[in-house]
Structures are given as structure tokens and as C-alpha cells.
Amino acid sequence: MKRSAFTLLAGLLFAGAPHAQPTEEVPFITSPDNVTLEMLGLARVGPSDHVIDLGSGDGRIVITAARRFGASGLGVEIVPDLVQQSQRNAREAGVADRVAFREQDLFRTDLAPATVITMYLLPEVNLQLRPALLALKPGTRVVSHDWDMGDWKPDRTTVVPVPDKKVGLEKSSKVHLWVVPARVDGLWCAPPLLGGGSLEFTQSFQQVQGRLARRGRVREGTGRLDGTLLHLETTGDRAMLLEVAGDTLRLADTSQPLPAGTVLFTRARSGSC
Numbered sequence: 001m002k003r004s005a006f007t008l009l010a011g012l013l014f015a016g017a018p019h020a021q022p023t024e025e026v027p028f029i030t031s032p033d034n035v036t037l038e039m040l041g042l043a044r045v046g047p048s049d050h051v052i053d054l055g056s057g058d059g060r061i062v063i064t065a066a067r068r069f070g071a072s073g074l075g076v077e078i079v080p081d082l083v084q085q086s087q088r089n090a091r092e093a094g095v096a097d098r099v100a101f102r103e104q105d106l107f108r109t110d111l112a113p114a115t116v117i118t119m120y121l122l123p124e125v126n127l128q129l130r131p132a133l134l135a136l137k138p139g140t141r142v143v144s145h146d147w148d149m150g151d152w153k154p155d156r157t158t159v160v161p162v163p164d165k166k167v168g169l170e171k172s173s174k175v176h177l178w179v180v181p182a183r184v185d186g187l188w189c190a191p192p193l194l195g196g197g198s199l200e201f202t203q204s205f206q207q208v209q210g211r212l213a214r215r216g217r218v219r220e221g222t223g224r225l226d227g228t229l230l231h232l233e234t235t236g237d238r239a240m241l242l243e244v245a246g247d248t249l250r251l252a253d254t255s256q257p258l259p260a261g262t263v264l265f266t267r268a269r270s271g272s273c
């Protein structure tokens, strides 16, 4: 991170904010309650989720995830006083058995246990985190208050009114959701029983371009990944829903002649099928 540009940006964005406790990197500004609820709602947080808030401030996102939605959670925060305050807040909210707060650098945090990552950081920090987020288990949801992730476009964005917002000019906050896409780029082979052929993908985040070669014919296709689900359309063919399950692509819709779950392609082990 270019710290000087970063510090300048932080100063411009958060100047004059109440309760601001600027740290070396991202200052402490809380997400208002309606934004917190929108973040957790957009990610559809539920009792089976484990929410990790990166830079957890006073703990409100993780505590709300546990209290309102039954999730478990972890908040990581570099300001010791905020960690202690979060632990007190969790006890008062009656969720101390389901949430933990650690004094820890968010860049040194193991993100793998999360099913949902929440963050209210800064654009450059989001971009620095992006490779680690994209490497998470496909289907993991990532929610960011206000800041996006560059050319990894959000799957959904909503806008929440924040009439007393003290940062920036807008009296609203954006909430962005990304679902970590499965990785499908490369060559996939159809089993001989299904007539053979190959499917080659070029992937850019959730978007894929496909090239289906079968019995001497080639069809181009486009697709979109929603976690492990791939919505694929090829020219002259019906749209198809596939599920990426490890090294297989399985039929996921029931409107096809073959039963759902049928393995249509397996990842090529070499450069050809």
C-alpha cells in the first residue's frame, strides 16, 4: 500500500467524523444500524453462517449477526480498546458464546472459516484484500459498506439512506455484495458416453466466455457464475444451469432431458480431451 496516498485519502474521506480515532490505516467509523442490517440481509446471513468482520470497530456487525440472525462470528480489530469494548458489548447482548473478538491485523487473519465476510474499510484496502477474497471457497459472500472492488463488479448493490452521514457528500451508504465465483477457466471434457467433445472457458470474475466443440461443430457461449452455479447460454442451444462440483460440471436444472446431477464435463487433466 502506498501509505502516503492512503493516509491522504483517509483524511479526505473521514475528516471531521465524530468519534474518529484514526489508526495508521483505516479510521474507526461505525456502520449505522440500518446499514449493518442491510449488509447482513443482503448476504442472507442465517444460523449456519460464520461472519468475519475485518476491522470490527465496536463489534456491532458481528454482534448483530449473532443476536438478530443466529450466526456465529469473529471480529478482528487492531485497536485494543475497541476489542475490549466489543467483548463487553457481546456480553451485554448475550451472544458472547457465539462471537469472538481478537486484536489482530486483518491482513494476518485466516479468512477460510468465514461463510460471510463483512468490511467497512477503504477502496485501496478492498483491492489489497481482493486476491485473498477470490481464493475463498466458492459461494462465500463478501459485503462491503460503501467501497467496491474495482473491476470485480458486485453481484448486487443497494443504497441505504443515512441522513446524518458525516463522511463524503452523499446522505446515503452503498452496500455491495459479491459471491465468490467458482473457478472454471480452462478446458473441460465430456464423457464418451455423452458423445464426447470439449468445453473451454475464459473467465473474468463472474463472467465466462465458453467454446463448446462437439462432433465437428463449434458453438460459442456466454455464462455467469453465481458462486458454484453457472448459467450458460450457447448459440442455437437452450440455456443451461450447471453446478461446479470440484472437477466436474453437473447438470443443475430439471428442464433438460438428462437427470439433474448428471456429470456433463470433467476438468481436462492435460491440454486436450
Ligand SMILES: C[S@@+](CC[C@H](N)C(=O)[O-])C[C@H]1O[C@@H](n2cnc3c(N)ncnc32)[C@H](O)[C@@H]1O
Binding pocket: 023, 025, 026, 027, 028, 029, 030, 031, 032, 053, 054, 055, 056, 057, 058, 059, 060, 061, 076, 077, 078, 079, 082, 104, 105, 106, 107, 119, 120, 121, 145
Ligand atoms: C470504518 S471502521 C468500521 C468498523 C465496523 N466494521 C463497522 O462497520 O461499524 C474500520 C475499523 O478497521 C480497523 N482497522 C484498520 N486497519 C486495520 C487492520 N489492519 N487490521 C484490523 N483492523 C483494522 C479500525 O481500527 C476501525 O475500527
